Amino acid sequence: MSFARLQMKIDEVRNPTVLGLDPDLEHIPKEILEKYVHQHGEGLEAAALAVYDWGTALIDALCDIVPAVKPQSAFYEQLGSIGVMALKRTCDYARAKGLYVILDAKRGDIGSTAAAYSSAYLGAVKVGNLSVAPFDVDALTVNAYLGSDGIKPFIETAVQFDKAVFALVKTSNPSAGELQDKLVKGTDERFYSLVGDLIADISKEYLDEAGFSRVGAVVGATYPEEAAFLRARLKNTFFLVPGYGAQGGTAEDVAVAFNEERKGAIVNSSRGIIAAWKKRGGSYTEAARDAAFEMRSELRKAVY
Amino acid sequence: MSFARLQMKIDEVRNPTVLGLDPDLEHIPKEILEKYVHQHGEGLEAAALAVYDWGTALIDALCDIVPAVKPQSAFYEQLGSIGVMALKRTCDYARAKGLYVILDAKRGDIGSTAAAYSSAYLGAVKVGNLSVAPFDVDALTVNAYLGSDGIKPFIETAVQFDKAVFALVKTSNPSAGELQDKLVKGTDERFYSLVGDLIADISKEYLDEAGFSRVGAVVGATYPEEAAFLRARLKNTFFLVPGYGAQGGTAEDVAVAFNEERKGAIVNSSRGIIAAWKKRGGSYTEAARDAAFEMRSELRKAVY
Numbered sequence: 392m393s394f395a396r397l398q399m400k401i402d403e404v405r406n407p408t409v410l411g412l413d414p415d416l417e418h419i420p421k422e423i424l425e426k427y428v429h430q431h432g433e434g435l436e437a438a439a440l441a442v443y444d445w446g447t448a449l450i451d452a453l454c455d456i457v458p459a460v461k462p463q464s465a466f467y468e469q470l471g472s473i474g475v476m477a478l479k480r481t482c483d484y485a486r487a488k489g490l491y492v493i494l495d496a497k498r499g500d501i502g503s504t505a506a507a508y509s510s511a512y513l514g515a516v517k518v519g520n521l522s523v524a525p526f527d528v529d530a531l532t533v534n535a536y537l538g539s540d541g542i543k544p545f546i547e548t549a550v551q552f553d554k555a556v557f558a559l560v561k562t563s564n565p566s567a568g569e570l571q572d573k574l575v576k577g578t579d580e581r582f583y584s585l586v587g588d589l590i591a592d593i594s595k596e597y598l599d600e601a602g603f604s605r606v607g608a609v610v611g612a613t614y615p616e617e618a619a620f621l622r623a624r625l626k627n628t629f630f631l632v633p634g635y636g637a638q639g640g641t642a643e644d645v646a647v648a649f650n651e652e653r654k655g656a657i658v659n660s661s662r663g664i665i666a667a668w669k670k671r672g673g674s675y676t677e678a679a680r681d682a683a684f685e686m687r688s689e690l691r692k693a694v695y
Numbered sequence: 696m697s698f699a700r701l702q703m704k705i706d707e708v709r710n711p712t713v714l715g716l717d718p719d720l721e722h723i724p725k726e727i728l729e730k731y732v733h734q735h736g737e738g739l740e741a742a743a744l745a746v747y748d749w750g751t752a753l754i755d756a757l758c759d760i761v762p763a764v765k766p767q768s769a770f771y772e773q774l775g776s777i778g779v780m781a782l783k784r785t786c787d788y789a790r791a792k793g794l795y796v797i798l799d800a801k802r803g804d805i806g807s808t809a810a811a812y813s814s815a816y817l818g819a820v821k822v823g824n825l826s827v828a829p830f831d832v833d834a835l836t837v838n839a840y841l842g843s844d845g846i847k848p849f850i851e852t853a854v855q856f857d858k859a860v861f862a863l864v865k866t867s868n869p870s871a872g873e874l875q876d877k878l879v880k881g882t883d884e885r886f887y888s889l890v891g892d893l894i895a896d897i898s899k900e901y902l903d904e905a906g907f908s909r910v911g912a913v914v915g916a917t918y919p920e921e922a923a924f925l926r927a928r929l930k931n932t933f934f935l936v937p938g939y940g941a942q943g944g945t946a947e948d949v950a951v952a953f954n955e956e957r958k959g960a961i962v963n964s965s966r967g968i969i970a971a972w973k974k975r976g977g978s979y980t981e982a983a984r985d986a987a988f989e990m991r992s993e994l995r996k997a998v999y
Contacts, residue, residue, distance in 0.1 A: 415807055416822070424823065433825035465808045469815035471829035472783060476776035497803055499838060501868040503719055504769045511773035518720070519728065521737035525775035534803060536840045536863060538870030559840060564805040566842030570889060574880035582886060585874060 392529040394555055394629040395601035397491045398654055400458035406687045407649070407694060409459040409493060409631070411661025412449065412481065414442040414466045418666045420675050439470045439477040445675075446481040449665060452676035453683050454488040461631075461659055464496035482528050492528040493631065497559065499534030501541050508533075509548035513556075530555040532609060532631070535586050539593050542606065549605040550597050555629070556606055558590045560621060563611025563634030583617065584624070591625050603629045603655065610648055612640025612658065619647040622655075630656040636663030636686070642693035649694050660686055696833040698859055698933040699905035701795045702958055704762035710991045711953070711998060713763040713797060713935070715965025716753065716785065718746040718770040722970045724979050743774045743781040749979075750785040753969060756980035757987050758792040765935075765963055768800035786832050796832040797935065801863065803838030805845050812837075813852035817860075834859040836913060836935070839890050843897050846910065853909040854901050859933070860910055862894045864925065867915025867938030887921065888928070895929050907933045907959065914952055916944025916962065923951040926959075934960040940967030940990070946997035953998050964990055 401407045416424065416438065423445055427437035450460060462485075467478035482492050498508040510516050512531045515524045535542055535558045545556045561571055561583040571583040587608055594604035604627045610618045612634035622630070630648045634640040635658050648656040660682075667682035668675035705711050720728065720742065727749055731741035754764060766789075771782035786796050802812040814820050816835045819828045839846055839862045849860045865875055865887040875887040891912055898908035908931045914922045916938035926934070934952045938944040939962050952960040964986075971986035972979035 413808070415811065416820075428823050433823040435820070435822065435827055435829065438820070438822045463804075463808055463811075465802070465804055465811035465815065468779075469811045469820050469829060471815075471827075472776045472780035474829075475772075475779045479776060497838070498769070499801055499803075500767075500769055501866065501870075504717070504767055507719065507767075507769035507773045511769065511775075516720075516739070516742070516773050518739065518742045519732050519737040523739055523775075525739065525773060525778075534801070534838050534840055536838055536874060537866050537868055538873035538875070540868045540870040562805065562841050564841055564844045566805075566844040569842035569893060570840060570886070571842070573886065573889065576878035576880045576882075578880075582874070582877065585877065589873060 392491060392553055392555070393599035393605070394603035394607060395599040397459065397629070397657065398601055400491050401657060404456055404458050405691060405695070406457060407657045407690055408457045408683065408686055409461045409657045409659045410449065410453055410457050410664055410683070411659045412446050412460055412462040413661040413665065414446060418662070419445045420668065435470045435473050439473040442467065442470065442474065443477040443480055447484045448676050449679055450485050450488055450490065452680050454490055456683055456687060457490070459491040459493060459657060460485045461493040461495050463661070464494060479526055482526060491530070493530045493532070493557065494526065494528040495532045497532050497534050499537055499541050501537050502544070505541050505544040509545045513545070513554040514548040514552045530557060530607070532557045532559065534559050535590060539589060542590060542593060546594055546597060546605050557609050557631045558586065558606055560587045560590070560608040561610050561614055561617045563613045563638055563640065567611065567614070584621070587621050587625050587628070591628055595627065598627055602627055607631055609633065612645045613638055615644040615647050622648055622650065632656055632658045636660050642689040645690070646693040653695055658690060696795060696857055696859070697903035697909070698907035698911060699903040701763060701933070701961065702905055704795050705961060708760055708762050709995060709999070710761060711961050711994055712761045712987065712990055713765045713961045713963045714753065714757055714761045714968060714987070715963045716750050716764060716766040717965040717969065718750060722966070723749045724972065739774045739777050743777040746771065746774065746778065747781040747784055751788045752980050753983055754789050754792055754794065756984050758794055760987055760991060761794070763795040763797060763961060764789045765797040765799050767965070768798060783830055786830060797834045797836070797861065798830065798832040799836045801836050801838050803841055803845050805841050806848070809845050809848040813849045817849070817858040818852040818856045834861060834911070836861045836863065838863050839894060843893060846894060846897060850898055850901060850909050861913050861935045862890065862910055864891045864894070864912040865914050865918055865921045867917045867942055867944065871915060871918070888925070891925050891929050891932070895932055899931065902931060906931055911935055913937065916949045917942055919948040919951050926952055926954065936960055936962045940964050946993040949994070950997040957999055962994060
């Protein structure tokens with residue numbers, strides 16, 4: 392779905408939060424896994440069933456207060472093909488509950504290979520005369536290091552299937568600056584800013600009804616100055632903002648990622664919500680809901 | 696496996712070729728898919744079975760003359776979780792045939808997420824008391840845009856499980872230079888060179904018995920000057936060289952990626968081998984074998 396539709400969902404619940412589903416087995420209460428180990432023995436099958444149960448219970452608990460969910464592909468992939476099946480079923484479940492689904496897979500390649508990734512996650516594959524949509528999520532995170540060849544196939548698919556992508560621009564991790572912050576010779580620009588310009592340039596023809604392009608940007612909450620700089624520069628770019636909470640970003644830090652109309656950004660929280668039960672006690676779904684309510688009120692105060 | 700082991704396999708067959716398995720359905724003879732469509736109907740299951748059949752037949756046809764295989768994850772992922780199962784089974788088959796398996800998945804993320812990717816593809820996952828290796832390939836391609844946080848978890852896993860990774864440094868595609876070739880202020884260096892330095896620096900403690908680090912570099916055959924520059928600079932780095940043949944790289948172009956002992960690099964060919972049947976006629980496995988023989992003699996002439 393376009394970012395215009397994501398913005399509508401955000402406006403409906405007045406909450407620019409995306410629930411990050413990172414099914415690291417450490418975040419999942421032991422009894423969920425034990426139930427499936429009891430049925431299927433120790434192994435990837437039990438883990439994948441537990442991860443699906445856990446994710447859908449969190450979606451049930453939060454789908455009336457958050458507009459979007461961001462499953463982290465790595466944690467599903469680490470359970471093998473059965474984990475990837477759990478990922479697909481979790482994405483389907485979230486969409487059926489009305490959530491906008493951002494698959495965080497950071498894919499990136501060129502030509503026909505980039506086209507294959509975009510068909511896999513955003514579009515459809517033709518087998519004989521049948522067209523099948525293997526994952527059919529709303530948006531995918533991508534890596535632009537390979538240049539425009541690597542992003543254009545995703546844009547084509549996004550336009551055709553009414554989807555979107557987020558390209559990594561300035562990430563939230565401590566070492567993000569090692570490469571991303573290098574100044575480019577002959578300019579006063581840093582490298583991440585060139586990446587931002589590139590994705591804005593190649594997607595500028597495809598604006599949706601709210602004026603957003605099909606290529607958003609990942610911009611970390613942990614670097615608010617850079618986020619403010621990018622916000623001023625990339626008028627038509629929707630921002631996905633990781634790094635809130637557990638990684639150190641505050642509501643004030645993320646507020647700069649929103650445009651003058653207080654739109655155009657969504658803030659991710661993974662551990663802060665899904666692992667809240669470890670700090671708060673109680674059931675993991677109730678703890679997650681409580682944490683999400685707190686985050687919502689902090690964001691409402693700082694952003695709106 | 697370490698790059699020392701890859702080099703041994705290359706030396707055994709005197710052929711620094713890696714067979715690129717890109718199961719784009721367009722490259723696969725129609726009758727293979729038709730057989731499974733007949734059995735299972737049109738859909739991802741038939742396609743995944745066809746892709747497995749095709750890949751293993753190519754492995755059978757070439758495993759005595761090439762040392763390594765590089766499955767392209769995107770084409771398996773586009774068939775959904777059943778495609779990912781075909782990928783895993785194809786990797787297992789190749790390893791059982793004695794091939795070094797490089798999974799081309801270009802993964803990249805940070806912290807616990809990068810650790811999850813490295814567990815998935817190179818290491819093992821713990822479920823209860825059981826440790827399971829979901830994919831267990833020899834090497835994985837990764838993207839270093841996020842900085843050292845994004846690569847270190849892969850190095851740790853590679854050291855622990857005797858594996859390796861290849862980071863994208865200078866890619867083979869036409870738009871590679873848009874970002875990678877930017878000059879960095881205050882230096883005469885281009886951005887890709889910084890990426891090369893970074894991966895060499897963070898992996899320098901972990902040299903194998905042949906003196907190679909655990910982090911190799913993807914360096915395109917289509918940019919021989921840059922490859923020669925990087926070869927001179929990164930003494931302990933093993934190179935994976937895409938872009939030979941269909942993308943325009945010649946045997947002379949790739950020769951510069953090898954060190955003075957004519958070691959330390961492996962050259963990929965995907966379409967040039969797997970789609971040779973379209974140009975040459977005959978069975979796809981025979982055409983692939985003929986094309987691989989030609990490539991081997993061209994490489995032997997230019998490199999050794």
